[in-house]
Amino acid sequence: MAVWAFVAIFLLGAGARAVDVWRGADGAVRDSWRECDIAAVARNFYREGMNILYPRIDWRGEGPGYAEMEFPLLPWMMAASYEVGGGVHEVNGRVMSYLFSLATLLVFFSLARRLLPWEGALAASLFFALSPLSIRISNALQSEGLMFLGYVLAAYAFLRWLDEDSGAWFGVAAAATALAILAKATAAHIGLLFLLLLLERRGRSALRAPRVWAFAAIALLPGILWYLHARGLWLRYGNSLGVSNESHWVGRDFFTDPTFILGITRLELLRVWMPAGALVAAAGVLARPAPRAVRTALYWLAGIGIYYLAAARTTGDSWAVYYHVVAVPPAALLFGAGAAWVMRRIRVLPASLERGWAGIGGAALTVGLAAAMALAFADMLRADVRLARPHGMRGQYACAQSFARHVPEDALILATGGTCVDASGRPVAYNASYMFYWMDRKGFNICRQERSLEKVRSFVARGAKFFVAEKRALDGDPAFRDAMLRTYPIVAECPVAYLFRLEPAPGAAP
Numbered sequence: 001m002a003v004w005a006f007v008a009i010f011l012l013g014a015g016a017r018a019v020d021v022w023r024g025a026d027g028a029v030r031d032s033w034r035e036c037d038i039a040a041v042a043r044n045f046y047r048e049g050m051n052i053l054y055p056r057i058d059w060r061g062e063g064p065g066y067a068e069m070e071f072p073l074l075p076w077m078m079a080a081s082y083e084v085g086g087g088v089h090e091v092n093g094r095v096m097s098y099l100f101s102l103a104t105l106l107v108f109f110s111l112a113r114r115l116l117p118w119e120g121a122l123a124a125s126l127f128f129a130l131s132p133l134s135i136r137i138s139n140a141l142q143s144e145g146l147m148f149l150g151y152v153l154a155a156y157a158f159l160r161w162l163d164e165d166s167g168a169w170f171g172v173a174a175a176a177t178a179l180a181i182l183a184k185a186t187a188a189h190i191g192l193l194f195l196l197l198l199l200e201r202r203g204r205s206a207l208r209a210p211r212v213w214a215f216a217a218i219a220l221l222p223g224i225l226w227y228l229h230a231r232g233l234w235l236r237y238g239n240s241l242g243v244s245n246e247s248h249w250v251g252r253d254f255f256t257d258p259t260f261i262l263g264i265t266r267l268e269l270l271r272v273w274m275p276a277g278a279l280v281a282a283a284g285v286l287a288r289p290a291p292r293a294v295r296t297a298l299y300w301l302a303g304i305g306i307y308y309l310a311a312a313r314t315t316g317d318s319w320a321v322y323y324h325v326v327a328v329p330p331a332a333l334l335f336g337a338g339a340a341w342v343m344r345r346i347r348v349l350p351a352s353l354e355r356g357w358a359g360i361g362g363a364a365l366t367v368g369l370a371a372a373m374a375l376a377f378a379d380m381l382r383a384d385v386r387l388a389r390p391h392g393m394r395g396q397y398a399c400a401q402s403f404a405r406h407v408p409e410d411a412l413i414l415a416t417g418g419t420c421v422d423a424s425g426r427p428v429a430y431n432a433s434y435m436f437y438w439m440d441r442k443g444f445n446i447c448r449q450e451r452s453l454e455k456v457r458s459f460v461a462r463g464a465k466f467f468v469a470e471k472r473a474l475d476g477d478p479a480f481r482d483a484m485l486r487t488y489p490i491v492a493e494c495p496v497a498y499l500f501r502l503e504p505a506p507g508a509a510p
Contacts, residue, residue: 013105043082096145124333296330342373415443417432418430
């Protein structure tokens with residue numbers, strides 16, 4: 001019976017993750033700005049050369065476009081599929097991410113079954129399968145899906161290695177950790193989980209073991225080499241996908257500005273745990289029906305907490321919610337532990353009612369936690385339904401399609417980007433990739449604080465011929481908008497943007 005229950009949960013999770021898997025990069029998803037960067041890197045591999053060491057972006061200006069980013073395995077695989085399939089089809093990348101997500105489901109089910117009694121493993125698996133964050137990245141054109149597979153597999157394989165002292169599981173754990181870090185450098189925080197598990201199981205003497213140092217070398221060296229190389233691309237060409245061109249790390253303002261902690265707490269509670277789910281998880285911690293699962297999850301969360309605090313300038317921002325997907329596995333384990341305790345209590349509920357007021361109080365607590373379990377799953381389903389509805393940047397996509405026919409293929413464009421700095425004055429990755437990708441053009445971004453005629457003219461001097469100016473950006477700076485309208489002719493207009501030709505209008509000052 002339990003096997004069929006796991007099969008049903010897997011099919012439910014697979015079905016939820018299949019929504020929109022056949023959609024291209026058409027602006028219908030929330031993270032289109034990030035997806036278009038990955039899709040552009042894939043398309044540029046396909047067109048300009050398959051050297052995986054030199055990913056290229058579209059907002060490259062007049063340069064070659066080499067950019068600092070995570071190891072570009074997903075876009076490279078997409079480009080390889082374009083070679084085989086005879087053309088650019090972004091859906092190939094979605095299918096790859098979807099397959100990664102199915103593998104991640106299976107690995108987590110194995111992890112939950114290893115650490116929890118079967119009823120707790122079922123509840124944890126359902127929590128994981130319905131998690132809005134794990135579904136959100138499950139078919140996205142982002143590296144998070146590949147990272148998440150390596151991340152969960154690394155935790156499972158490391159536990160198997162500790163239990164069995166198997167060379168095979170040692171290799172899987174080290175390789176999976178290396179993959180996770182290559183796909184997303186922030187995954188390196190899983191090392192604290194490994195350290196705590198190792199100390200608990202084998203004591204401090206294990207830190208002197210050559211095998212442990214070999215594990216660290218295998219897990220860390222590929223990522224170190226890649227990110228050093230990627231840093232060199234940034235230093236030479238000045239392009240980065242949010243690594244060196246944005247300030248992520250916490251500063252002294254963390255101790256005076258509560259928005260960092262409040263932002264992290266809000267995202268965790270509402271997007272990872274669900275408020276009712278957090279109550280069930282707390283019951284699992286206090287009752288400890290599965291002590292090993294609880295200890296493992298708490299060690300895991302300790303590493304995640306340190307990562308969140310260190311990178312609070314990013315992890316506290318609402319746009320970075322998908323960074324919190326790493327908390328889903330330990331949250332699911334604690335939820336499963338709480339659910340196991342509740343289900344055991346339900347089986348003895350009639351007997352507890354015969355023990356007077358104490359028994360009635362215990363029964364009420366059990367019923368309340370059972371209701372919290374149901375409410376947590378209902379909250380997840382509501383969030384999953386919202387994810388399934390088309391949303392995002394469809395207006396910009398349609399606009400780009402209409403603008404493209406007015407712009408010669410070899411013409412460089414200028415496009416509005418995001419803010420240059422955050423509220424504390426630190427740099428932010430402002431480059432917006434979507435108009436370049438959808439129009440299939442190269443060019444420059446201009447960030448919010450630098451919008452001026454003088455700055456536009458500097459891009460014209462570098463070769464920009466057209467300016468795709470989103471109206472919401474111009475409306476926030478009416479003086480700049482009016483100056484643009486007086487100086488440059490509008491070639492085309494759509495509900496969300498203007499297309500300016502960067503030649504002065506008749507009678508306007510050059």
